[in-house]
Amino acid sequence: MRGRYLALAALVAAAAFIGGIALERFQTGANDGASPGQKILYWVAPMDPNFRRDGPGKSPMGMDLIPVYEGQESGGDPAAVELSGAEINAIGVRTAVARMEQVARSIETVGFVRYNEHLTSHIHTRVEGWIERLGVRAIGDRVAKGDVLFTMYAPEVTVASSELLRAIRGNDTREIGITRKKLRNFGVPESEIDRMATLDAPADRFDILAPRGGVVTALEAADGMFLKPDVRAMTISDLSQVWLLVDVFERDIGRLSSRKTATALFEHLPGKVFQGTIDYIYPELDRTTRTLPIRLSFDNAEGLLRPNMYGQVKLVPENTREALTVPMESVIRTGRAERVILRLADGTFKPRLVTTGLNDSFGGGGRTEIVQGLAPGDEVVASAQFLIDSESALNAGLLRMAPTKEEPAMGKGALVSLDGARRIAEIAHEAIPALDWPAMTTRFALTADIALDRLETGKTVKFSAMRGADGLLALHELRPDDGVDAVGTGIVEAITGDGKLSLSHDPIPELGWPAMQMDMPVRGVETAAVPLGQPVRFDLVKDDGGTFVITAVRPAASKQADQDKRKDEPAKMDSPAPGPEPEAEPMRLTRTDGTINAIDTANRTANISHGPLKEIGMPGMTMDFPLAGDLSAESLVTGPAQVVIGLGPDGKMVLAGATPAKPPMKAVGTINSVDPQARTANITHGPLADIGMPGMTMDFPVADGVDIDALPLNAEIEIHLQQNPDFSLTLTGVSEGRS
Known part of the structure; x- marks a missing residue:
């Protein structure tokens, strides 16, 4: 019972501290951030920045909501934490830089100084x-x-x-x-x-x-x-060299060798490190302590070491390796994972999952090897990280950084080294957004089913990683990068006027696409030579916009090109006797803007024109979607909507939900300029009465369905703006004249 009270007291204290930070932000924000005439954008809960309201009120915890003014908006990442200079000083934030260091797996033990019997003379x-x-x-x-x-x-x-x-x-x-x-x-x-x-x-x-x-x-x-x-008559011993007798546990004997060097520290000589060598490894194990005696030799020309002194000893291999390290105290360890708090370039703080290696077993001690998750030069928090950790919305941040079998983290890079016996690959990879990792070099463990015979060091590879129950990342796919992301089969029905291939294709498991009919863009394909109405195989490559394009088409009977890149599939085994049905795998959901054109209540289908599904690389198109089992056809209405597409484990796509889009806000304005690459338009607009926004000049993102090159410049027109869930605005269209 006493332990429960102590735990409750600790939770109350932590809540009070975090509440104090929130209150301090509220006061400083209200006093310093709100200049006369500055507009309140929305109100948030002090303890949960995701809880937003249009006006003042109470949070679910009973705390007053805090106003957020123009210019104080957060970047939208719930895992990021912003701290002012006063807050950083108040909680004592100290940071350290992740750096490369020589590391080795050392053996730590203790021992006592003894006379060197080789330098001892008995007088007779x-x-x-x-x-x-x-x-x-x-x-x-x-x-x-x-x-x-x-x-x-x-x-x-x-x-x-x-x-x-x-x-x-x-x-x-x-x-x-x-x-x-x-x-x-x-x-x-x-x-x-x-x-x-x-x-x-x-x-x-x-x-x-x-x-x-x-x-x-x-x-x-x-x-x-x-x-x-x-x-x-007497005995004389020379103390210019001494022995240090230590004991090594039985589990460490296999790592002993005469090539190891020894370092010793003594309590009465703080900061003084003595360097020695292994002089002799005794042949017999102590049957009581199960330890092996080791004799070390140390130079003692200064006479600082005296027999029977007690010292802490570290045996270090002669050959070391270079690895990335951070201070030990910067790593937050939980029962399932390890993470650090990363200080970003804009001054915000963010948690990042890491995989650690050796701990305090190299160099001067006090550091931890980082195997995965950081790059040299990254700045991590070495003190007060637990306070920042509790302040951040970790659930959202860490779930994104924990790839699963259903949604692995995909990556690409150069294969630096490959150890087939230990099944370890070192890859200099590009940034991995799914892990929030920058471009760096990382060592990965490989699953047993990955074929290694087609991999060459120095070549570009593609891989997919997932985190196991132990919290460690491993590669479940590793293959050469032949420039093709997936291969599909189907029949080309026609060639559209804009040069796309209208084809009916079979399911493409690599992309999670079900069988469907769609119009696909091409790149580098002579469409006039594409056979119509015949089975074909086609290569898919993801373009810079995140959607797939067809880069090659060949008759389905010709598989030689695929055989050059892929192993023959193993022969099918006889189906085993039916057993209990496995639990259904969860459905993958993706959201996009679209238009519900028609609803067939009897057949429970909806015809939808949707935008690109970037999560699976599918371009925008019009198609029929079956309704999910729990979705009522009567709840759907035709017109613009945000649709939720579900992709089941069988590869079939269903409509899992739809939210009617609010009618666009209209205002008179002028398009000053457009940026086709960034898909933004600089607009000077009048007041937006729906949200109380005064007239101003700013950049707006342009919706995917709008032809940005056709937008009229420097003319007074009516602009149509759609408000997004994060309260940002997107240009969805224009019309001539004034509203």
């Missing part, structure tokens, strides 16, 4: 004797190579020294060599033997010298001590 004598003067007094004393460790009296050395002097006096070279060798075997340093050879009397003392520089790590010797060969 080879004869018995007494220590008369000790040069080292305590453990930890530092010594240099050649320093006197202690002076020793040994009777055997005294006797050998006497023999050396006798051989020298007798000038017996052979005896001198034998005696010097005996002294060396007794452990007497060469410098001490040379000193003994210059004495007048046998030496009764000799010095034991340090064999290396370092630190005394063990000390058994003492003044006056009787020393035997089996007693260790």
Whole structure:
């Protein structure tokens, strides 16, 4: 119960904060944005910019609606969030740039500093004797190579020294060599033997010298001590190099190699990174901890590392790769997907789905690899992103960025690399509007049914991607770009006066088109040579306007051209025994403007002249549509309307709905200029009384059915304007004279 209260309190606090942003916008917008005479366009809810009304009132949450003035209109994207400079400062927005960085899959572990046993010397004598003067007094004393460790009296050395002097006096070279060798075997340093050879009397003392520089790590010797060969007098270790002993988990053993480099961090030395190498990989696993000991070697010329120090270690492969990275804190992780908040060029913020790779396992740490979704230079929010995330209309924004099997994201680009064994393709692709992705290079996983034998690196390819249950994108289609988007079969009935082919075609599954009769435009086709009344195959290519045109026509019996581009279809299998009917797949809906010409109530059909259906690339035409099962024929009226066309999983098209279009608004005006490419017209018009708009000069989009080249310029005419659902206006026609 206590947890529920805490959760409720957190929700109230979040709502209060977001409401505060909305209130602040309302106040600053009302005070700063509303200059005298500025017109209110509409009213919106503070918490839902999609809730609009023509006048003041209350939102569904009981909050006062906020006026939106001219010049303050949003861009129409419900996922985008606009923040003022004051709001950015208030919530502490910080951004970071996505950048390319060397990354590698490293192994992280911990370890302890140990003495390098290869640089350790144990001091023993080879004869018995007494220590008369000790040069080292305590453990930890530092010594240099050649320093006197202690002076020793040994009777055997005294006797050998006497023999050396006798051989020298007798000038017996052979005896001198034998005696010097005996002294060396007794452990007497060469410098001490040379000193003994210059004495007048046998030496009764000799010095034991340090064999290396370092630190005394063990000390058994003492003044006056009787020393035997089996007693260790002391131990000296050189700390200019040390070992770091670490343990690696069993799951990481397969990624170990002697070519990995090691980096170590120590808490008492913040910011100091030590570089080392793998010195030895032990052969036996610890049966208790299931870890494998690894010995690392580090340079310690500065003496900063001391035995038994605890350090954090990272083992990095010698070969790294370059990848796009962002700060770890900029990634918002949910149970189903990962996303970042992207700062756009116009200063707005927008969520974008991404696919991440390695996390905090490379470089200086604290960064995440982005496999899909961002391009170098993109600016992401690294703090306060959760507040912006809650402010944005994520449902609309993210649903558009989550392609499904029914509506995959289509793309095109150059195949950079192809790994058939791992089934990974790297593609430098163009912008993908369905994902809201810019042009960039992305690595995709490939499904098992994609044939790879026709793919060549460096060539242009087309692909379709969808997001799986794990939130990751994968390609379900990848093929060479042969310039043809689809191939259809049908019969050309006639050639129209404007050069189109009037044909009855079979269903085209690649485009989701059902069987129908339509007039299709052509490009590069000699229409006089097209056979009429005979089965043909035709190639379809999408033009710049998003509709398909026919680029080639050939007899249906000639399939050689298709065989050059496509594999033979697999042989049909015997139909399996009927089982339970699968659940019906949802119907795809697309909207367009059109005119309902006639309604056949008995047969439940409607004859409609519609505009282009750009979602499926179908040009505008007139055809009969069956009515959807839940659509009443009595609810339809003839005349202009916005029609909703449904495309079922069987490829059949039905009329799913229709909304009668409002009669166009009329005003007196003058067309100053037109832009045929942008399909806009600059118009100076009088007042529009229907919406209270004063006369002004502005650019209007021109409806698809209007011949823009035929519009009269610089003449006073009556213009017809249609108001769209987003309150924008479109020029739908003109007429001579004044209204």
